[in-house]
Amino acid sequence: MKLRNSFLVRRFFILLVVAVILWTALTAVFYSFIAQPVFSKIITRQITTRSNVISSRVAGAEDYDNFVTETVAQSYLMYGNWTFLVDGGGIKLHTKVKLESEETTDLLLQYVLDSHIELMDASAEMTSEVMRVPGINGSLIFVSVPIEFEGARYGSVVTVQPMEEMNASILSLNMALIISSLVVLLIMTVPMLVATFRIVRPIQSIRKIAIAFSAGDFAQRADESEEGEIGDLGRAMNQLATQLSQAFSELRAERNRLRQILDGIQEGIIAINCEGIVTHSNTAVWDVFGIKDSDVEGLSPNEFLRTSRLDNFFNQVLEKRETVNVVISKDNRQINVIIAPLETEEHIMDGAVGLFRDITEAERLEMTRRDYIANVSHELRTPLTAMRGLLEPLSEGMVKSEEDRQRYYDILLRETHRLSRLINDMLELSRIQAGEAVIVQKPFEIGRMISDLVFRFQVTAEENDITLELKSEEPLDDIPLLWGNPDRVEQILVILLDNAIKYSDPGGNIKLEVVNEDRIARI
Template identity: 25%
Template sequence: MNKFHSRLLFAIIFLIIIVFLCMGFMLGQFISSVITYSETHGISAEKTIQQVWIALIVCLGIALVIILSLIVRITTTYTKPIDAATKAVKELAKGDYRARTYEDPITATGLLGQSINIVARNIEEMTKSYEMQHDRLHTLIENMGSGLLLIDSKGYISICNRSINEIFKINQDDLIDQLYYEAFSQKEIVKLVEEIFMTERKLRRQLHLMIGNEQKDFEVYATPILGSNVEWKGVVLVFHDISDLKKLEQMRKDFVANVSHELRTPITSIKGFAETLLDGAMNDREFLEEFLTIILNESHRLQVLIQDLLDLSKMENKGFSLNLSRVNVKELLENSLRMLRSKAEEKDIQLELTVDDETTVINGDMDRLKQVFINVINNSLSYSPNKARVSVKATNLVDYVDIQIIDTGIGIEENELSRIFERFYRVDKARSRNSGGTGLGLAIVKHIIEAHEGAVHVSSKVGEGTTVTIRFKKGISSKKS
């Protein structure tokens, strides 16, 4: 029983005592008056007193009923609503914002309950809105592609998202509530945060970080967090991984440098021999024919390079179509080898073809596939010594056709195998340029094979030779590369 109930009960008991004392005093006075009146008029005092007692008992009973009714009324009107309101407020204090109390728009306690319910409903709506916003913000932070880090004014990490964990290979639990200079071993990050703390200015900086055994590049946005009264709240850092962009930028630079170099060589030759002829060498018939032949060869080399660049550009931009038809594998390989027989004979290289099923066919572009095999077989011939052997084998499988080009040439270092399909990459730069290669052949080969939904694999041992395995499906689903 609370203090309010105790005080109310005490007040009611005190009121009843006062009422009964008053009634006792009035009863004494009344009985004294009745006795005096009876003695004066000769009426029996005992009978009169008996009647008075009966009347008084009835009156006391009625008074008791009235008092009990008042008690019930007071309890119903005030005590129970206040109990309900107290219980509801306690539930609200515990965080149960669905708690409600008794409402009565007439009585004061009912109005109190109504006000409590209004407050409860408002708190519930605000809580739901807050939880919704919190969930949205949490989902956004956790699933954003960039890493986010929040450091409070004391230097402790208070928020980090999933991308930070993936970038730095650190468990989230190991970062939260850690000092930033203890959590990160990269000095560049520590210096950046310290600079923000000292200058209180936004920064945008590219960082080259060593993470484990891997080097990565990041675009980092760092900004201080200031309150409404310019109160220092902390620092926010956002890490954008730009490693791939850096690689693409380097590839672009390398591509421009390689194209410039490849174009400069034939142009320089053409210009030099033309100037020599204009200086008087054209009068010598022998020199004239020799120099014109060199100019013609260099012009052809320049034309091939430009055509390869155009083809590669179309393939990389997915701007070329395959003219699909039913291609007989044996016929395709025979046509490709026929164009390379003379080169093989010049080097006394044994060129062999083995097809285990002469009826095997694939869906493909005959001209593009011929371009693939001429490039690959020509490479095998170029990198094989005299009197070597180059074998071409076609194996018919259930759903695929495997075609292998096997040579006994110089081979390729293992660390170079993953790069041989890059544009302008050369295993033996001197030999490639002397043989007239552009450095784009294998890059074009890879794009054509992928356009046919095929795959290419290269295995090699230095001094023993190289095997190129090309696999095609017996049917492809698209006519666009």
């Protein structure tokens, strides 16, 4: 690549141009801010001196002499400003003002009167203020000097100086500054380019060697004969080439070992060295722990081990050289953690590798199966107990009324159907484990269900010396149809009543209350 197309050459040249331009701009800006107040003070002093002369000649005089009259009349021609003699009666004498319109002239005169009033109200020897008058281009300097006679202040000499001439002077100086900066830029371009070429040429050579290193060619060597930092850089590059050649050999061995580990693992994996620093990991770890892709950014594996406290298990493996197999909970997930030590062929501890498997679904299905079997066993016992309580009075001839016997038979028939449904529910266990169970909802009468339940458990409650009472604010038949699964609702109520009887002391009282609220039946 030719030096004139070099990136560094272009950057050095751009840096020089930007520096000169920036220096010129900042100097012009600062000069403008500094020069304007300085020029204003100089002009103010000059105006004050002339105004004091005029003030002293008109003090106490009823008529103005020729000197004052001519000076005021020729003020704009001689000094480029307007002079006004003002007292309590207004403007007595002033330089002729020629502006674009009478409104602008009247506005200027009003500003003059305001300056006079401000001086009269103040105790200062003079006042000076820079203002802009609408209709007049540029700013104006208003300088007011008092007219005093026998210690009394009764008038003022107000001089209005346009700043156009001063601004033109400042602009001329700025232009001269810009031109001189451009000349400096042109003069410095040649030596800057020469110096840049001397610096860039050896850097370009080292760049080519670095590109060869990146392509895997570590046989290239830099020129170490250069003086100063360039020579040091060349020697460092040559030393780097030697170290990289050795490092690549070690990396090939590491890569083979990593392939053996990753090829045999399907779950999440994290491997650490003896210092506890993560050396390898796969993306499956984030999926196992439920970490979203948006949260992975900025989260290093080392930080993940520390925040999740998995580093404690890894440290335990490194200390005891024993495999750790535990199940941990993380964000409602059950994760099986297996961490085993890694050893070299010489049985030297080389680190540890952890395998992580999400067993949440398997644990949930196992828990569902155990709970369901426990519930079904409980419900198989409950209807059998109720049927026994109904069959004993029937077998002993204690039920005399045919209507009561028929009601007993109906309850026994429903309990038989319920037992059949429970058996069918057990057959649905496989579908529940697979997450395919469906609960069908339909309208049903809660009043009749509760009446039958109370009647069914009445005998069991009396056997345990317990009073079972049904309370409702309105007839149960008046409660509207409810929407749900009647089998599941009855199942819940049976469990509650059965537990209430089982865990109540003799002589206790069980009250079943039904309240019909707006669109809700509360039991």
